[in-house]
Amino acid sequence: MIDLNQWQPRFASWIEQELGQADVSHDPEHIRRVVRNAQLIQAAEGGDLAVIIPAAWLHDCVVVSKASPLRSQASRMAAEHATQWLSSQGYPAAYLPAIGHAIAAHSFSANIQPETIEAKIVQDADRLDSLGAIGLARCLMLSVELGRRLYDPQQPIPRTRPADDLTNSIDHFYTKLLKLPQTMQTATGRALAEQRTGILNQFLEQLAHEVGES
Numbered sequence: 728m729i730d731l732n733q734w735q736p737r738f739a740s741w742i743e744q745e746l747g748q749a750d751v752s753h754d755p756e757h758i759r760r761v762v763r764n765a766q767l768i769q770a771a772e773g774g775d776l777a778v779i780i781p782a783a784w785l786h787d788c789v790v791v792s793k794a795s796p797l798r799s800q801a802s803r804m805a806a807e808h809a810t811q812w813l814s815s816q817g818y819p820a821a822y823l824p825a826i827g828h829a830i831a832a833h834s835f836s837a838n839i840q841p842e843t844i845e846a847k848i849v850q851d852a853d854r855l856d857s858l859g860a861i862g863l864a865r866c867l868m869l870s871v872e873l874g875r876r877l878y879d880p881q882q883p884i885p886r887t888r889p890a891d892d893l894t895n896s897i898d899h900f901y902t903k904l905l906k907l908p909q910t911m912q913t914a915t916g917r918a919l920a921e922q923r924t925g926i927l928n929q930f931l932e933q934l935a936h937e938v939g940e941s
Contacts, residue, residue: 729777729819738784741812745788751872752865753790757856761786764852764919771915777822778845782829783852785809802834835903841912851916854907859923862904863930870896883938884931897934900927 743755765783769776788809791801806827813823829846832839833853841847856862870877878897882888885898892899908924911917 729822731776731780734818735780735784737816738781742784742788745808746790752869753787757865758784758787760856760861761849761852764855765848768848768851768913768915768919772844772848772913774844774848775822775825777819778825778829778843779848781809781813781818781822782826782833782845782849785812785826786830786833786849786853788812799834799836799838801836802831802839806831835910844913847912848916851911851913851920854911855916855919855923857904858907858920859926862923863927866899866904867896870899878934878938883940884935897931900931 739755739758742758746753746755746758762780762783765779766776769779786802786805786809789801789805791798791804809830810823810827813826814820825843825845828843829841829849832841832846833850835854841850857865867877875892875894875896877895879885879888879891879895883897885891885895885901890898890901892902904927905924908917908920911920
């Protein structure tokens with residue numbers, strides 16, 4: 728039996744070291760929220776915590792800039808890096824393939840289908856952090872860091888124009904965030920995602936009103 732209470736401080740210490748100069752949306756607090764989300768989903772859906780917990784803690788141990796051509800490879804790189812570190816620390820080898828798969832499959836850009844309940848939970852837990860009040864804040868923080876404007880002054884909400892989230896922060900809601908509930912892998916994750924998406928929709932409605940578009 729693995730004592731995860733002893734392992735988790737080690738996971739936390741290592742991931743803070745590995746995050747280094749990651750972008751503002753991939754800070755240690757993001758990791759802690761994903762772990763919390765994963766525990767919440769696991770309580771309803773089941774799954775092996777000896778796989779879920781390390782995968783949730785270590786899923787972003789390699790962070791690649793959104794502008795990099797290697798972006799879609801980041802989760803595979805993270806899976807390899809994390810499992811190598813876990814092996815070096817004496818984490819039971821039997822769990823490493825499942826942990827690696829859960830980390831590799833968590834990423835939206837990697838487009839890897841999660842094949843286990845543990846991988847599905849970790850993917851859902853990570854995507855939940857892109858929704859709700861936290862998701863809204865993360866999106867805007869990262870957009871500022873990337874130098875993107877808030878919205879298109881000609882049409883703030885992309886109703887009849889193509890959404891362009893490389894230029895407009897608000898457009899990212901339409902290219903990705905509002906679509907996330909459809910990608911959730913568990914019933915619990917989907918219910919939580921739909922609830923949090925309601926917060927995003929309320930924000931967008933209010934924004935449209937304040938800029939005179941509704």
